[in-house]
Amino acid sequence: MFAYRHAFHAGNHADVLKHIVLQQVMQYMMQKDKPYWVIDTHAGAGIYSLASxxxxxxxxxxxxxxxxxLQDETDPAIVAYLELLTRINKDxxxxxxDGQYPMYPGSPLxxxxxxxxxxxxxxxxxxxxxxxxLEDLFHKHKQVKVFAEDGFHALKALLPPPTKRAVILMDPPYEIKTDYDKVVQAVRxxxxRFAEGVYLIWYPILPRADYRRMLDGLKKLSDKTxxxxxQVQAPNADGFGLLGSGVFMINPPWTMTATxxxxxxxxxxxxxxxPDASYSLEQGAALA
Structure with a gap:
């Protein structure tokens, strides 16, 4: 336990997908004036130097x-993401x-x-x-509270939030196989407590099939998914490696399918x- 540190992986293809999804969901939530919460169960250090x-x-x-x-990008979601990274870096x-980012922000930032x-x-x-x-990064930010706790177990104590609106991001390192079962249990x-929440569960695509079992469990919790x-790369010679990643959403904004x-x-x-890289987009019954 505690072997994983995101500093070694910051800004990889999995971060790109995860953070584009997170930004698009939050932008949708802001279409209503009513405030909402973001709950990040596995937040990491919050900011990472790519020169480290x-x-x-x-x-x-x-x-x-x-x-x-940004110089050669036209997709609105990717443009918004890159503009945000540029702003955070400058701040x-x-x-x-030339599109190079010396620092990469984690999900909480x-x-x-x-x-x-x-x-x-x-x-x-x-x-x-x-x-x-993470505490040091946000110690002057009154809108943010940081907890040195296990997000799996602590999540339910925050639900439902006072605003009755929330995005819950769950992206554990999955460094131990029991994390997959813990995700399903924590979401359940x-x-x-809060069936209306927007749940975003990031997961790695690996040669072993543990993540598939987790997805099967999550699909049983809702049909609004x-x-x-x-999947961007093939397994290495040893049959290991991060092949790709995904984000499983429960109660996603209706705009996310088109986006x-x-x-x-x-x-x-x-x-x-x-050459055989691929993507997938799968809707639950209520969204089909």
Whole structure:
């Protein structure tokens, strides 16, 4: 436990997909004046230098965010995402030259940038190294509260939020196989308290099939679902590696099907690492 640190993976193809989905969902939530909460159950450190030893060791961002550029992008969702990354970098003192991003924001920082005055962010991080970094990042932000707790177990205590509107992002590292079962349990318990919430569950696509079992469990919780995914690379010689990722949504905004139908082909075009790369968009019965 605690072996995983997102600094090694920041800005990779999985982050790109996850954060485009998160931004589009939050922008939809802002169409109503009523405030809402964002609850991030596995928030990480919140901000990552792509020049750090960790990022350079893996170099995963080179197959992710480094492949995208505002100069040649026309897809509205990708453009909005890249403009947000540029803004966050500039606010933190980094110049983005030729589409290069020196710093990559994690989910909680992206969410914080999209909050309105009455919206709130609640972020959980249990890792002993990352939790203090997250606390320091947001210690002056009154709209944000950080908890050094296990987001799986702590989530239900926040539901339903006072506003009765919320986006719940759940993206554990899945470093242990029981995380897949914990996701289903946490979402089930969350929906028992707050069935109306928008639940976003990020997952890795790996050679082993644990994530498929989790998806089967999530599908049983609601028929108002949308599952978007991309497989961008083939397994390595050892049969391991992150092949792609997906975001399983419960109660997604009605706009997300059309948005991702347009955006996924463009993302795949930019991020594919193998000729047989593919994307998928699967709706639940209530959205079909």
């Amino acid at each position: 030893k960790e990022a350079q060791t893996k170099g995963e961002y080179l197959q992710g965010i480094a492949r995208l550029s 933190h003192g980094y110049a983005c030259l 992206i969410a914080e940038y999209l909050l309105r005055a009455d919206d709130r962010l609640r972020a959980f991080e249990l890792h002993p190294s990352d939790a203090p970094l 318990e969350g929906m028992q 949308l599952n978007v995914s991309m 991702m139908t347009h955006t996924l082909p463009r993302l795949l075009e930019k991020l594919a690492q193998t």
